[in-house]
Amino acid sequence: MTSVKISEKPGKLKPEKFKNRHLMLKILEKQINCPGFATLFFEYNLDFRPGQFIMVWIPGIDEKPYTISHHSKKKFGITIEAKGIFSKKAIGLEKGDLVGIRGPFGTGFDIVPSSFSVAVIAGGCGIAPLATLVEKLDDSTFFIHGARSKEFLLYPGRFKTGRHYCTDDGSKGHKGFVTDLLEKEIQSRKIKNSGKNAEITGNTGNAENTGNAGNAENTGLTVQEGKAGRDQQAEKTVNTGAFDMVYACGPEIMMYRVFQICESNGIPCQVSLERYMRCGFGVCGACVCGDRLVCRDGPVFGSDKLRSMADFNRTALLKSGKAVDMNQFVSWRSR
Amino acid sequence: MVMVYGFEHIYKQAHKKKKLKAGKMTINFLGKTLKNPMVLASGVLGNNRDILQRVYDSGCALVTMKSIGPFPRDGHNNPTVIDLGHGMINAVGLPTPGYRNMEEEWKELENRNFPLNASIYGGSVEEFEMVAKFVSLKKPDFIEINISCPNSDQHGMIFGVDEKASFKVVSAVKKVIDVPLIVKLTPQALNIGKIAKACENAGADAICAINTAGPGMIIDIESKMPVLAFKTGGLSGPMIKPVAVRCVYDIFKAVSIPVIGLGGISTGKDAVEIIMAGASLVGIGSAVKSRGIEVFSKVNLELKQWLDAHDCTIDDIKGAAHKKQETRNKKQETRNKKQDTGYRIQDTGYRIQDTGNKK
Ligand SMILES: Cc1cc2nc3c(=O)[nH]c(=O)nc-3n(C[C@H](O)[C@H](O)[C@H](O)COP(=O)(O)O)c2cc1C
Numbered sequence: 001m002t003s004v005k006i007s008e009k010p011g012k013l014k015p016e017k018f019k020n021r022h023l024m025l026k027i028l029e030k031q032i033n034c035p036g037f038a039t040l041f042f043e044y045n046l047d048f049r050p051g052q053f054i055m056v057w058i059p060g061i062d063e064k065p066y067t068i069s070h071h072s073k074k075k076f077g078i079t080i081e082a083k084g085i086f087s088k089k090a091i092g093l094e095k096g097d098l099v100g101i102r103g104p105f106g107t108g109f110d111i112v113p114s115s116f117s118v119a120v121i122a123g124g125c126g127i128a129p130l131a132t133l134v135e136k137l138d139d140s141t142f143f144i145h146g147a148r149s150k151e152f153l154l155y156p157g158r159f160k161t162g163r164h165y166c167t168d169d170g171s172k173g174h175k176g177f178v179t180d181l182l183e184k185e186i187q188s189r190k191i192k193n194s195g196k197n198a199e200i201t202g203n204t205g206n207a208e209n210t211g212n213a214g215n216a217e218n219t220g221l222t223v224q225e226g227k228a229g230r231d232q233q234a235e236k237t238v239n240t241g242a243f244d245m246v247y248a249c250g251p252e253i254m255m256y257r258v259f260q261i262c263e264s265n266g267i268p269c270q271v272s273l274e275r276y277m278r279c280g281f282g283v284c285g286a287c288v289c290g291d292r293l294v295c296r297d298g299p300v301f302g303s304d305k306l307r308s309m310a311d312f313n314r315t316a317l318l319k320s321g322k323a324v325d326m327n328q329f330v331s332w333r334s335r
Numbered sequence: 336m337v338m339v340y341g342f343e344h345i346y347k348q349a350h351k352k353k354k355l356k357a358g359k360m361t362i363n364f365l366g367k368t369l370k371n372p373m374v375l376a377s378g379v380l381g382n383n384r385d386i387l388q389r390v391y392d393s394g395c396a397l398v399t400m401k402s403i404g405p406f407p408r409d410g411h412n413n414p415t416v417i418d419l420g421h422g423m424i425n426a427v428g429l430p431t432p433g434y435r436n437m438e439e440e441w442k443e444l445e446n447r448n449f450p451l452n453a454s455i456y457g458g459s460v461e462e463f464e465m466v467a468k469f470v471s472l473k474k475p476d477f478i479e480i481n482i483s484c485p486n487s488d489q490h491g492m493i494f495g496v497d498e499k500a501s502f503k504v505v506s507a508v509k510k511v512i513d514v515p516l517i518v519k520l521t522p523q524a525l526n527i528g529k530i531a532k533a534c535e536n537a538g539a540d541a542i543c544a545i546n547t548a549g550p551g552m553i554i555d556i557e558s559k560m561p562v563l564a565f566k567t568g569g570l571s572g573p574m575i576k577p578v579a580v581r582c583v584y585d586i587f588k589a590v591s592i593p594v595i596g597l598g599g600i601s602t603g604k605d606a607v608e609i610i611m612a613g614a615s616l617v618g619i620g621s622a623v624k625s626r627g628i629e630v631f632s633k634v635n636l637e638l639k640q641w642l643d644a645h646d647c648t649i650d651d652i653k654g655a656a657h658k659k660q661e662t663r664n665k666k667q668e669t670r671n672k673k674q675d676t677g678y679r680i681q682d683t684g685y686r687i688q689d690t691g692n693k694k
């Protein structure tokens with residue numbers, strides 16, 4: 001049943017072997033997703049895991065980190081939202097234009113076995129790193145996708161996994177926040193599972209196996225109970241909570257809300273953060289968040305790290321290295 | 336325990352024989368006790384308190400901040416840092432919030448539990464003075480002036496390659512601060528020993544060498560473009576280690592103040608090498624990439640194991656390359672003298688003969 005082998009914790013994974021210098025690739029194909037969004041495809045077999053990113057260089061312009069949104073043995077793609085000078089230039093590129101890439105960098109998502117019950121929550125462009133993850137997860141994944149309005153719900157018809165939509169203007173699915181849907185689903189699953197709880201007691205959802213989960217306290221059990229549960233059912237992955245793992249990517253405030261909801265329900269989560277980057281391999285310090293380097297220790301962080309990251313949803317560094325609050329950072333990023 | 340390449344057996348033997356000399360690695364540096372000789376190089380990992388704390392907790396004894404400048408500055412566009420495998424090339428371009436724009440950062444650093452070295456830069460002697468004076472009030476343990484950065488047209492290196500300019504800026508800064516002053520030098524100087532001497536004369540308490548070498552350039556042959564947005568960049572990492580060792584050697588010979596040696600250090604043996612050239616402390620920057628933030632404890636442990644295996648202390652090997660050279664030189668000199676004397680005897684002989692002839 002357990003098909004995917006769990007690797008080390010996201011923070012501990014050794015960076016993959018990568019090209020140090022830019023690999024120059026010609027754009028194979030450009031797709032306009034919706035106004036202001038384009039996906040560039042490249043013909044290259046990239047050694048990659050979902051959540052990792054590459055540095056994309058447009059010679060003479062700039063270089064920025066982008067997550068990989070499409071990946072197969074033959075080609076890969078990056079989805080770009082036109083925000084600043086670089087991204088506007090990037091979506092204006094055409095087939096055959098030369099682009100340099102470095103990477104992939106970072107740790108990527110820690111993929112749980114298909115027997116786990118999982119939720120994936122994407123806000124806006126946050127669907128990009130999650131797309132390749134969803135394709136690797138079981139089809140039964142509870143998948144929420146939110147955006148400004150219907151047309152910005154990227155990749156229509158792409159996934160086998162069904163999506164629960166939500167939009168700011170109500171043009172498709174639930175009108176409101178993705179977190180509304182998550183909370184509702186957690187509540188309803190809790191009620192459903194409470195019957196099962198009587199049969200299977202003392203199970204922690206195998207916090208250790210997920211390589212990421214909260215300690216026993218966070219699952220609502222005392223330490224002793226947690227240990228006993230683990231000993232008795234070491235290999236089982238049946239869960240008494242609503243989800244075994246929640247993955248999220250989107251605006252940082254959204255991810256923070258998801259993290260809070262998960263914490264109060266004892267569910268481990270993984271989120272993918274974004275910061276200004278220079279080197280991409282953990283030397284320059286441009287991307288620090290708390291005591292973590294987003295480019296190297298992340299960009300994906302699990303609950304255990306998020307708990308101790310004081311700067312999560314609070315502070316980020318500008319290009320000058322100035323620490324500012326999240327709102328200021330977001331408005332600077334979308335200049 | 337991490338085993339250090341090749342001399343485990345000596346290490347074990349030494350253990351059996353007697354108590355090891357090296358013992359604790361603590362070092363007294365300009366009146367401050369450091370837990371070991373490991374220093375974080377300026378510009379690596381930034382200025383955020385939490386990450387600096389993590390560096391300290393990972394075995395680094397003295398953390399240096401990213402150079403702080405007089406005015407807010409974004410630095411250059413990307414690409415700014417490229418790994419070349421055998422080292423890096425970078426032109427980050429001295430980004431800084433500006434010294435007056437860092438109140439929260441300073442507040443956070445106020446009740447730190449680790450020794451802090453604040454690196455600063457300026458575009459003129461006045462700017463250096465202004466920043467130094469302000470930063471000094473924030474009570475870092477040391478102030479390091481960066482007169483050696485190759486990545487800006489107006490700042491840095493122009494001072495570090497000129498004896499008089501170095502003297503001027505060091506003496507000006509020294510007057511306005513009340514913490515020990517470290518001066519960071521560039522290997523681009525024609526005679527780095529002379530520059531170091533000028534800094535010492537101007538009142539520097541220590542020298543830090545080296546900043547990045549070069550500058551170099553890499554060109555992408557597909558797009559026919561220099562890769563770095565600034566076109567040129569400073570070199571760091573293993574490829575510049577021989578340059579760093581030579582510079583530290585020259586500086587040690589020229590001055591009597593302590594030297595922080597850095598440039599391409601990534602293993603315990605590298606540390607031994609630069610200490611033998613004359614370094615009191617060992618800085619690490621680029622190796623954070625290849626060995627992670629734990630590089631400090633790794634190198635420190637390897638250094639300690641080397642010392643234990645050879646049953647000596649850091650003081651025993653500091654500048655050892657000079658001592659050996661001296662003894663060899665002395666021998667050579669005595670030999671030369673002997674030969675000299677030989678000639679002289681002959682000379683005298685001739686003279687005697689000469690005198691004889693005259694008679
Ligand atoms: C990305 C990067 C940024 C740097 N920024 C600074 C800086 O702001 N101030 C400074 O004095 N040195 C700076 N340096 C130079 C380093 O402090 C160090 O002198 C040099 O890299 C050599 O050491 P290494 O080979 O161990 O990296 C920087 C180096 C790198 C790689």
Ligand code: FES
Pocket residue numbers: 276277278279280281282283284285286287288293294295296
């Ligand atoms: S971008 Fe993360 S340390 Fe340089």
